[in-house]
Amino acid sequence: MTNRSYRLRGVRITPAQQAARDTLWEKYGVSFEESQIDLDALFPKKQPLVMEIGYGMGEATWQIAKANPHINYLGVEVHMPGVGKLMARLAEYELTNVRLIERDVFEVFYYMVKDESLDGVNLFFPDPWPKKRHFKRRIVQERFLSEVAAKLKPGGYLQIATDWVPYAEWITEIFSQTNLFTGGVIDRPDWRPLTRFEGQGISKDHAVNDFKFVKA
Ligand SMILES: C[S@@+](CC[C@H](N)C(=O)[O-])C[C@H]1O[C@@H](n2cnc3c(N)ncnc32)[C@H](O)[C@@H]1O
16 A cells, blocks of 8 residues: 555646745755654754644744744645745744645655654645545545554644535544544634635635544
8 A cells, every 4th residue: 555645736836936945945844754753853942843734835834833933843745836935934934943844744654753753733724625536535534543643642632624514524523433532623723824715705615613633
């Protein structure tokens, strides 16, 4: 079985984003390796470590990192265009508590992340894959839960937001089948910045649901 869960769509990256990525990679990028690494050593200060999976254009990433300098953030994203833009923001605000990996999170978990090394995982607006024949591509699956649980420290959390009500129902269903986590729907946390996905107008199927699960 391959560890790659996700196929790259046509990758488009503007020259400005590519230039930012090339210049700033050394500072913020973490090269994929097929071996476990000391994640704490990637940052100037050892402090709680939160992974953000699928940061997209990184709108939430830099804002959360800026507001929480006492937490280290490791962003993992497969689709490259956002990397340069996010790195430019990190440089603009001189943030030192963010590092980024360009890779499928399942490969990152499998090879690079030691068990019980993360204090939290953020998953904001995962691809909803609305068609039934694509449900198997949804990132929230039994396998995802068990891998996240393995990588979280005892008491660590998984925070999810989705703007697709049928996906919120799916999340509730998948988590009801496991005893790895406790938790469920919560009020929208005020620390989660408003991203493009939420700004797009809330309709019946697009109400935003936030979840918080704690490793049992
Ligand atoms: C709908 S976008 C949301 C982006 C961002 N979190 C936001 O709120 O604007 C979902 C993102 O997850 C990324 N993604 C999907 N599967 C992934 C995986 N297995 N590993 C890493 N990133 C993944 C996609 O490339 C995409 O950028």
